[in-house]
Amino acid sequence: xxxxxxxxxxxxxxxxxxxxxxxxxxxxxxxxxxxxxxxxxxxxxxxxxxxxxxxxxxxxxxxxxxxxxxxxxxxxxxxxxxxxxxxxxxxxxxxxxxxxxxxxxxxxxxxxxxxxxxxxxxxxxxxxxxxxxxxxxxxxxxxxxxxxxxxxxxxxxxxxxxxxxxxxxxxxxxxxxxxxxxxxxxxxxxxxxxxxxx
Amino acid sequence: xxxxxxxxxxxxxxxxxxxxxxxxxxxxxxxxxxxxxxxxxxxxxxxxxxxxxxxxxxxxxxxxxxxxxxxxxxxxxxxxxxxxxxxxxxxxxxxxxxxxxxxxxxxxxxxxxxxxxxxxxxxxxxxxxxxxxxxxxxxxxxxxxxxxxxxxxxxxxxxxxxxxxxxxxxxxxxxxxxxxxxxxxxxxxxxxxxxxxx
DNA sequence: GTCTATAACGAGATAGAC
DNA sequence: GTCTATCTCGTTATAGAC
Numbered sequence: 001x002x003x004x005x006x007x008x009x010x011x012x013x014x015x016x017x018x019x020x021x022x023x024x025x026x027x028x029x030x031x032x033x034x035x036x037x038x039x040x041x042x043x044x045x046x047x048x049x050x051x052x053x054x055x056x057x058x059x060x061x062x063x064x065x066x067x068x069x070x071x072x073x074x075x076x077x078x079x080x081x082x083x084x085x086x087x088x089x090x091x092x093x094x095x096x097x098x099x100x101x102x103x104x105x106x107x108x109x110x111x112x113x114x115x116x117x118x119x120x121x122x123x124x125x126x127x128x129x130x131x132x133x134x135x136x137x138x139x140x141x142x143x144x145x146x147x148x149x150x151x152x153x154x155x156x157x158x159x160x161x162x163x164x165x166x167x168x169x170x171x172x173x174x175x176x177x178x179x180x181x182x183x184x185x186x187x188x189x190x191x192x193x194x195x196x197x198x
Numbered sequence: 199x200x201x202x203x204x205x206x207x208x209x210x211x212x213x214x215x216x217x218x219x220x221x222x223x224x225x226x227x228x229x230x231x232x233x234x235x236x237x238x239x240x241x242x243x244x245x246x247x248x249x250x251x252x253x254x255x256x257x258x259x260x261x262x263x264x265x266x267x268x269x270x271x272x273x274x275x276x277x278x279x280x281x282x283x284x285x286x287x288x289x290x291x292x293x294x295x296x297x298x299x300x301x302x303x304x305x306x307x308x309x310x311x312x313x314x315x316x317x318x319x320x321x322x323x324x325x326x327x328x329x330x331x332x333x334x335x336x337x338x339x340x341x342x343x344x345x346x347x348x349x350x351x352x353x354x355x356x357x358x359x360x361x362x363x364x365x366x367x368x369x370x371x372x373x374x375x376x377x378x379x380x381x382x383x384x385x386x387x388x389x390x391x392x393x394x395x396x
Numbered sequence: 397g398t399c400t401a402t403a404a405c406g407a408g409a410t411a412g413a414c
Numbered sequence: 415g416t417c418t419a420t421c422t423c424g425t426t427a428t429a430g431a432c
Contacts, residue, residue: 135371136375161383
């Protein structure tokens with residue numbers, strides 16, 4: 001068995017621990033607000049190990065952290081969407097799931113992709129591209145669900161955009177307001193919008 | 199005439215130049231990514247002047263910068279909403295206006311409130327509150343427009359939430375994708391959603 | 397691969413003359 | 415109100431032993 005497929009927190013390789021720590025910290029503090037020393041400390045790795053695995057420095061590590069957050073939310077999205085047959089219900093369930101995780105973190109842990117990429121436009125293209133790819137992947141998952149439920153391809157494509165982007169914006173608002181109301185309302189409206197295309 | 203009401207860029211007082219520079223820089227680089235020295239340089243003020251007007255340091259200045267961005271977008275919102283009679287058309291026009299400004303900046307200048315507040319949750323309550331108040335003000339303007347067009351108060355309240363938050367999320371996505379497609383689609387869907395309540 | 401030490405630089409903030 | 419000089423601390427990144 002390869003080490004990269006082992007389970008259990010203590011069995012994680014150094015590289016994976018570094019990526020996870022970077023993703024979690026940048027999710028809370030953003031790219032500029034997170035230091036490499038803090039990441040190495042949190043990952044229980046030395047600074048030398050960080051630069052060994054990520055010779056491109058902070059930018060390369062941040063791009064990898066975004067891809068980690070991408071995969072993490074994609075798994076949640078797949079799972080929650082599969083749990084409801086009706087696509088409108090499924091999207092509302094995603095909104096509730098996001099709200100639940102946000103509340104559980106006391107409104108601290110926002111979207112890891114957004115938090116890491118905001119403020120890097122124009123001087124960190126790798127980070128911007130990783131974020132764009134994450135959004136595209138998530139939209140693809142939503143679009144697949146909508147098409148599987150009989151919504152026309154072009155409608156599904158556009159609806160997936162608004163589903164992901166509305167959840168993104170509502171999560172930001174929920175975070176600063178320390179309330180799940182924005183996400184609950186967003187879930188209701190997205191469900192209504194989707195239903196109007198059936 | 200008081201100096202604070204004078205027009206023209208060169209006639210601005212020092213304090214106002216500092217706030218504007220802070221708002222513009224944090225809109226691009228975020229709170230942590232923007233230095234006070236850079237702000238003072240850009241504002242053509244000395245470091246001493248910055249701390250004279252903002253003894254609370256970077257946090258106090260950032261909160262004021264957010265309130266500046268709040269007022270700026272509120273003015274645009276009022277103006278664009280007033281330019282269209284139909285509320286659905288008006289909201290779509292707002293989406294186009296946001297897309298136009300974003301494209302004009304080569305996808306660099308996102309939402310000044312979001313960019314400044316992301317990553318500060320949990321350790322800068324003044325900033326979080328200023329951001330929450332900005333969103334609330336903007337939602338109030340949208341809600342006023344919807345109610346003036348005959349939409350029930352409770353529906354207008356909830357729709358205003360989703361209008362602002364969807365635009366917010368779509369702007370983030372448009373920024374990383376360097377495309378106005380997310381905002382154009384969001385405008386269309388918001389118009390459709392509003393129309394469904396008439 | 398891991399570790400320590402340190403270089404090189406910039407950050408936020410302050411003091412005090414003017 | 416404005417300006418300069420400076421303190422202190424933290425940052426990214428590198429060097430080189432082990």
